[in-house]
Amino acid sequence: MLRKESSAVLLVCAVFSLTVAGVARAAEGDAPDVQTIVTRANIVAYYQGDDGKATVKMTITSKAGQTREREFIILRKDVVDGGDQNYFVYFQRPSDVRRMVYMVKKHVGEGKDDDRWLYLPALDLVKRVAASDKRTSFVGSDFVYEDVSGRGLDQDTHELIETTDAMFIVKNVPKKPEEVEFSYYTVAIDRKTYVPTKMDFYDKQGQLYRVIESKDVKVIQDLPTVTRSVVKDLKTGGQTEMEFTNVQYNVGIGDIFEERYLRRPPREAMR
Amino acid sequence: MIVFRRIVPIHIRTVVLLAMTCSAIVVAQDEQVKSDPVREFFERFDTEYHGFYEARAGYRLQNDPDEKDMSIMEARYQFDLFHMRDWGDIKVKGDVYGDGVEEKGVFDLREANLFMRPTDSMDVKLGRQVLTWGTGDLIFINDLFPKDWQSFFIGRDTEYLKAPSDAVKVSLFMDWANLDVAYTPEFDSDRFISGERLSYWNPVLGDRAGEDNTMSVERRREFLEEDELALRLYRNIRNYELALYGYWGYWKSPGGFNEAMTAAVFPDLYVYGASIRGTVGKGIGNAEIGYYDSVDDRDGDDFLINNSEMRYLVGYTQEIARDFTAGVQYYVEQMLDYDDYENNQPAGMPKRDEFRHLTTLRLTKLLMNQNLSLSLFTYYSPSDEDVYMRPIANYKASDHLAVEIGGNVFFGDETHTFFNQFHNNTNAYLAVRYSF
Numbered sequence: 001m002l003r004k005e006s007s008a009v010l011l012v013c014a015v016f017s018l019t020v021a022g023v024a025r026a027a028e029g030d031a032p033d034v035q036t037i038v039t040r041a042n043i044v045a046y047y048q049g050d051d052g053k054a055t056v057k058m059t060i061t062s063k064a065g066q067t068r069e070r071e072f073i074i075l076r077k078d079v080v081d082g083g084d085q086n087y088f089v090y091f092q093r094p095s096d097v098r099r100m101v102y103m104v105k106k107h108v109g110e111g112k113d114d115d116r117w118l119y120l121p122a123l124d125l126v127k128r129v130a131a132s133d134k135r136t137s138f139v140g141s142d143f144v145y146e147d148v149s150g151r152g153l154d155q156d157t158h159e160l161i162e163t164t165d166a167m168f169i170v171k172n173v174p175k176k177p178e179e180v181e182f183s184y185y186t187v188a189i190d191r192k193t194y195v196p197t198k199m200d201f202y203d204k205q206g207q208l209y210r211v212i213e214s215k216d217v218k219v220i221q222d223l224p225t226v227t228r229s230v231v232k233d234l235k236t237g238g239q240t241e242m243e244f245t246n247v248q249y250n251v252g253i254g255d256i257f258e259e260r261y262l263r264r265p266p267r268e269a270m271r
Numbered sequence: 272m273i274v275f276r277r278i279v280p281i282h283i284r285t286v287v288l289l290a291m292t293c294s295a296i297v298v299a300q301d302e303q304v305k306s307d308p309v310r311e312f313f314e315r316f317d318t319e320y321h322g323f324y325e326a327r328a329g330y331r332l333q334n335d336p337d338e339k340d341m342s343i344m345e346a347r348y349q350f351d352l353f354h355m356r357d358w359g360d361i362k363v364k365g366d367v368y369g370d371g372v373e374e375k376g377v378f379d380l381r382e383a384n385l386f387m388r389p390t391d392s393m394d395v396k397l398g399r400q401v402l403t404w405g406t407g408d409l410i411f412i413n414d415l416f417p418k419d420w421q422s423f424f425i426g427r428d429t430e431y432l433k434a435p436s437d438a439v440k441v442s443l444f445m446d447w448a449n450l451d452v453a454y455t456p457e458f459d460s461d462r463f464i465s466g467e468r469l470s471y472w473n474p475v476l477g478d479r480a481g482e483d484n485t486m487s488v489e490r491r492r493e494f495l496e497e498d499e500l501a502l503r504l505y506r507n508i509r510n511y512e513l514a515l516y517g518y519w520g521y522w523k524s525p526g527g528f529n530e531a532m533t534a535a536v537f538p539d540l541y542v543y544g545a546s547i548r549g550t551v552g553k554g555i556g557n558a559e560i561g562y563y564d565s566v567d568d569r570d571g572d573d574f575l576i577n578n579s580e581m582r583y584l585v586g587y588t589q590e591i592a593r594d595f596t597a598g599v600q601y602y603v604e605q606m607l608d609y610d611d612y613e614n615n616q617p618a619g620m621p622k623r624d625e626f627r628h629l630t631t632l633r634l635t636k637l638l639m640n641q642n643l644s645l646s647l648f649t650y651y652s653p654s655d656e657d658v659y660m661r662p663i664a665n666y667k668a669s670d671h672l673a674v675e676i677g678g679n680v681f682f683g684d685e686t687h688t689f690f691n692q693f694h695n696n697t698n699a700y701l702a703v704r705y706s707f
Binding site: 060062066068069093094095096098105113115122123124125126128129130132133135136137139140141238258259260264267270271 | 321323355360386388394400401402403404429430432433442444449505507510512548549550553554555557588589590593594596598640641642667669670671673704706707
């Protein structure tokens with residue numbers, strides 16, 4: 001596998017969906033073409049720096065107001081900027097999943113599925129996870145896997161439909177509509193930082209049904225970083241908030257994406 | 272396992288324990304207890320404290336002439352302590368439970384170990400630990416670490432299928448491959464079916480038997496003499512996991528009888544095997560093979576001792592719809608030296624087939640934001656013509672509270688076959704667990 005000693009160093013890790021931001025310059029004069037915008041936003045959202053680490057707290061709220069919490073430490077390391085990358089997720093809460101580890105080797109490209117592993121500590125069991133549907137809920141939240149690890153740019157066609165003072169609005173239409181539950185989605189991308197700030201998903205009838213918003217953006221290690229994002233499912237009335245703390249970039253994550261570290265995570269994954 | 276018996280009359284104890292567990296759960300649930308003095312105590316020593324309270328009750332769904340109607344009735348408390356230092360980690364996990372079926376209190380220390388990472392290329396885990404490797408789903412070829420089949424069949428949580436080992440595990444990580452060495456100085460057998468809790472086919476009696484005819488067993492208890500060594504050499508090539516295995520020890524569940532046929536024994540066993548696992552199409556495929564060298568009966572003509580065997584497994588798992596996963600496995604046990612076995616088997620004893628075929632199907636569906644899990648695991652043997660089904664519905668009512676209903680269903684044609692011998696144990700259970 002290609003390993004890129006990344007030098008590009010755009011910012012940091014977009015640990016989960018909308019994390020991070022970029023140092024991009026403000027677009028002066030003419031807007032760049034749409035391919036440039038989405039490529040840049042993708043890097044800003046998912047590939048900042050060579051690697052990244054954060055503590056993530058998810059609060060899942062049902063329509064009835066019942067809440068559930070998930071807390072985990074996530075580590076990300078890029079193999080190729082804009083391409084393959086590895087994720088290591090160490091669960092801390094709730095207690096019935098404590099010390100469970102979820103590992104993903106994300107592969108970008110036509111027809112390539114990710115490799116996923118799950119470690120169940122009570123059984124000392126390393127499992128391969130057969131999950132090819134990336135539109136499945138991530139740990140029971142309103143976020144789906146693709147929100148977390150990114151959706152391949154080549155899976156959609158992109159169109160710049162509007163340029164406001166602050167934002168590029170890009171419409172994305174899936175090339176294989178039968179594989180997803182939406183007909184299209186729009187993304188508002190900050191013109192200065194290239195941080196995706198809002199995503200609106202429309203169902204097959206053209207109705208808006210799902211909204212993801214970046215609520216807080218902080219500058220961490222000189223990199224604008226989304227530290228709080230919220231997804232609302234307008235159909236179920238449920239919502240999930242994700243808060244990122246202890247965000248660090250370019251921490252020098254080693255080759256931890258191995259069975260050895262599933263069975264006993266490295267220290268940096270545990271605290 | 273430490274057992275306390277007859278301190279208080281049984282039924283009272285069970286009822287009290289179940290009531291205490293349930294009320295602890297209810298109180299904790301209602302009041303959302305934030306401050307836990309026990310946790311605070313451990314936190315003062317930088318030690319994480321977690322665990323759960325659980326009440327679990329189950330009954331046989333038919334009359335079993337050899338056992339009680341009650342299949343499981345217990346109130347359980349598990350504590351899990353974890354302490355991290357620069358030089359290593361200490362973990363202690365134990366269960367205390369009141370067992371209303373056997374009328375006793377039990378302390379079962381599940382883990383008590385020290386983990387160290389002395390160099391970049393070495394991990395060491397010393398002490399009581401749960402060990403698992405291999406690729407099968409509830410089928411084990413090269414995983415010869417102890418299993419608790421009794422817990423599995425009476426409806427305890429799947430966690431309890433793995434019994435702990437008192438062992439040292441050294442893992443070496445090299446560029447070309449990784450090596451695990453697990454040494455168990457005193458043989459840890461399976462917690463096998465002995466008739467205490469589950470009626471079973473007793474070959475000496477030639478009939479099903481239960482708590483009045485528990486199997487007597489000659490245990491192996493010689494420290495450093497009756498030991499076990501298990502190795503795994505493995506590497507990952509393009510995310511295909513390849514492994515070679517070796518085991519030098521004993522049949523984990525009784526694999527023969529002594530000459531007087533008064534007790535079951537654990538004959539010597541060496542196992543050599545290999546496995547592969549990785550992406551196949553849209554799912555995960557796995558294959559595993561093992562050669563069971565029954566050292567005490569290499570010719571296969573001693574009817575008291577298991578013959579050598581070949582074991583083969585292929586499996587495939589795929590997500591077939593959103594949050595719906597299906598897994599199938601095909602497994603074969605081939606008895607070697609079958610002619611010698613046939614010629615030496617005493618008249619009247621049911622003969623094993625040369626090939627035992629076994630298929631499994633696992634269906635798992637997640638519903639209600641993945642809070643409700645419905646799963647069905649089915650073993651079906653076309654050669655034994657018997658079936659074992661494990662339906663489980665688990666609902667997470669909150670981050671702390673889970674409710675589970677499940678069953679263990681055995682049926683088949685003949686009374687002595689692997690699963691159908693347990694037919695009269697077919698049971699259903701209900702459990703409530705509060706995790707903290």
